[in-house]
Amino acid sequence: xSQKTAFRIFIIGxxxxxxxxxxxxxxxxxxxxxxxxxxKLSPQVIAGKRTFEKYNCNDCHTILGFGGYYAPDxxxxxxxxxxxxxxxxxxxxxxxxxxxxxKMPQQHVSDAEVENLIAFFTWVGNINNGDWPPQDSxxxxxxxxxxxxxxxxxxxxxxxFQNRGCMNCHxxxxxxxxxxxxxxxxxxxxxxxxxEHYIRNPxxxxxxxxxxxxxxxxxxxxxxxxxxxxxxx
Amino acid sequence: xxxxxxxxxxxxxxxxxxxxxxxxxxxxWLAFNYTxxxxxxxxxxxxFATARAMHTNLLxxxxxxxxMGGAYxxxxxxxxTEIFSPKLAWIQLIVLVVTGVVALIGFIFGWTQGRPLLEIxxxxxxxxxxxxxxxLFNVGMTMFKAKxxxxxxxxxxxxxxxxxxxxxxxxxxxxNEVIDWxxxxxxxxxxxxxxxxxxxxxxxxxILLRLTGVERHVLEKWLYVELGLFLxxxxxxTGHHYYWIGAPKYWLWFGGVFSAxxxxxxxxxxIDTLDHVKKRKTKIINPFxxxxxxxxxxxxFIGAGVWGFAHTFPQVNYYTHGSQVTVxxxxxxxxxxxxxxxxxxxxxxxxxxxxxxxxxPTLGTIGFWTTTSAMFLMGLTFGISGVVQSYIERVVGLGYxxxxxxxxxxxxxxxxxxxxxxxxVLIIIYDLFFIRPAExxxx
Numbered sequence: 001x002s003q004k005t006a007f008r009i010f011i012i013g014x015x016x017x018x019x020x021x022x023x024x025x026x027x028x029x030x031x032x033x034x035x036x037x038x039x040k041l042s043p044q045v046i047a048g049k050r051t052f053e054k055y056n057c058n059d060c061h062t063i064l065g066f067g068g069y070y071a072p073d074x075x076x077x078x079x080x081x082x083x084x085x086x087x088x089x090x091x092x093x094x095x096x097x098x099x100x101x102x103k104m105p106q107q108h109v110s111d112a113e114v115e116n117l118i119a120f121f122t123w124v125g126n127i128n129n130g131d132w133p134p135q136d137s138x139x140x141x142x143x144x145x146x147x148x149x150x151x152x153x154x155x156x157x158x159x160x161f162q163n164r165g166c167m168n169c170h171x172x173x174x175x176x177x178x179x180x181x182x183x184x185x186x187x188x189x190x191x192x193x194x195x196e197h198y199i200r201n202p203x204x205x206x207x208x209x210x211x212x213x214x215x216x217x218x219x220x221x222x223x224x225x226x227x228x229x230x231x232x233x
Numbered sequence: 234x235x236x237x238x239x240x241x242x243x244x245x246x247x248x249x250x251x252x253x254x255x256x257x258x259x260x261x262w263l264a265f266n267y268t269x270x271x272x273x274x275x276x277x278x279x280x281f282a283t284a285r286a287m288h289t290n291l292l293x294x295x296x297x298x299x300x301m302g303g304a305y306x307x308x309x310x311x312x313x314t315e316i317f318s319p320k321l322a323w324i325q326l327i328v329l330v331v332t333g334v335v336a337l338i339g340f341i342f343g344w345t346q347g348r349p350l351l352e353i354x355x356x357x358x359x360x361x362x363x364x365x366x367x368x369l370f371n372v373g374m375t376m377f378k379a380k381x382x383x384x385x386x387x388x389x390x391x392x393x394x395x396x397x398x399x400x401x402x403x404x405x406x407x408x409n410e411v412i413d414w415x416x417x418x419x420x421x422x423x424x425x426x427x428x429x430x431x432x433x434x435x436x437x438x439x440i441l442l443r444l445t446g447v448e449r450h451v452l453e454k455w456l457y458v459e460l461g462l463f464l465x466x467x468x469x470x471t472g473h474h475y476y477w478i479g480a481p482k483y484w485l486w487f488g489g490v491f492s493a494x495x496x497x498x499x500x501x502x503x504i505d506t507l508d509h510v511k512k513r514k515t516k517i518i519n520p521f522x523x524x525x526x527x528x529x530x531x532x533x534f535i536g537a538g539v540w541g542f543a544h545t546f547p548q549v550n551y552y553t554h555g556s557q558v559t560v561x562x563x564x565x566x567x568x569x570x571x572x573x574x575x576x577x578x579x580x581x582x583x584x585x586x587x588x589x590x591x592x593x594p595t596l597g598t599i600g601f602w603t604t605t606s607a608m609f610l611m612g613l614t615f616g617i618s619g620v621v622q623s624y625i626e627r628v629v630g631l632g633y634x635x636x637x638x639x640x641x642x643x644x645x646x647x648x649x650x651x652x653x654x655x656x657x658v659l660i661i662i663y664d665l666f667f668i669r670p671a672e673x674x675x676x
Contacts, residue, residue: 001458002454003454006454006455006461009458010457010460010461012461014460014464014465014468016465017464017467017469018468020468020487021469024483024484024487027481028415028480028481032409032481035479035480035481036411038409046408052347054343055343055347056283056286056345057282058349059281059283059349060282064410064414064477067555068281068282068285069555069557070266070282073555094273102634102637104276105280106273106277107277123410128479129477129478129479130476130477130482132476132477132551134552135633165632167632
């Protein structure tokens, strides 16, 4: 191979890849409008993005999988812990993570900023991004539940309880979150039917409930988790 | 050393070395945070995020100073003239170091752009750009006035210009998070798998040329083939970061296929380096330079090539994306490809700048084997953590902190390995600051 051939490889390789990349960039810009629902980028969402950057959240948390790996991913945080869950954690990290061996800093985020953050996370949560992350995927969660049932010897309802993020707020035997009440004896307080209504629409049973309605659960999951909770006496 | 103005490089190297030490100290603190409970009162004042911003920005700063110092060392010899303006080179060094120090202190007080790796606030970005422009002007003018163009200096200047242009894409505020990450990778990916590879390959070619006596046209031929492959696979390979950000689905194909080819140019570089060493026409004066050069090439291939390949396919990446697997790859790749390259340049140039022909390699050898072994093992412990995390959090679907519980031990081991790594780094820094000529009887 002569030096001329080598130089040609260099020029052709670079140009081919460069031109392809720029063309795809142009098309990506076009498609991201729809994929990300860019029409819903309200001033509040953009303000939320600025808040997210102001407190350097992204150097502990990941979002769309990028950032620090020190704290949970924020892509589907609204679906996972609900708006009230976000408010509580951002405003009172020292209480929310009192029992955790890993802490979150108290940054004195204002109420308005928290609302902006929630708007931002809600927008990000609706980006059509190939169903990532898997742990928050609606399609795949049942697989995790199946594994828990098969390998962990759990009842299907207990598997739903563990895998659907209930324990982000609630606890059983002292394990789990502190934001919602412990559910060790919830079966004494509420019967099967009320638990089912509570999960679907908390405010229908308790007008002061802070828990978000669990719209993501399938009928089967709701039935199983209700049976499980009603049995906790 | 042939030219007076090459001396500037010495200060670039020294400051880079000190920043390297500081970077590792911040890294130790991060690993400590993963292993032990840091009380709320400390977390409130000095959160993990701040330490991470310092760790990564120190990395970028010391490596860029290393590259720039390397360029100031190489360009006079390639062009056969003095640097256009040594004074500008000094001003540039001061501008960049002051900016770096202000940025690091600013992070502690929350002055940040708030985007990972690009935390330097926007007003300071402008200063960085000015520093880069001074550098490109100075190096460009040196080449222009000398009117002597070689492939090595051309690609070096091309890589550094490409590097500076890409930095601009990291400065604006993007309203759309998807577009934000799209261009964020233009800086990060196209740096490390594009511009930096250009700089690295040119520097390695220069060192090989000086050490082996292999004809320039043979070296430059391989340089072009490598760079062609690097850019062909690397540019469109950026797509492996676009799988899950809300970009079109075709990126799964383009990213997967192109980035799967990315190890090829690195492998070529390893083979090519070994080949040139075998066919060398001059006597080896400092065998340690070879240890570094070949060690670097092999580590580059393992860290960037093999580890990158391991999680580049979308089917795998769906589970490993944004986990400790990425951390493992990041550490092995940056150390293997760029930290070792810089150390190689330091060991090549610093003795010459001090007028030492043959230096005593004992401390350097200890430092090399300590750092490379510790870093390789860290790659494994980070990697185990990542696989465990991916399985528990992403496959089984348990909570984030439940998964982190299982990693704690492995991150503890990483912290311990980090201490060993730090010891090796201290040895290298000390050795390069106080390097001594070899005693004659050692011959």
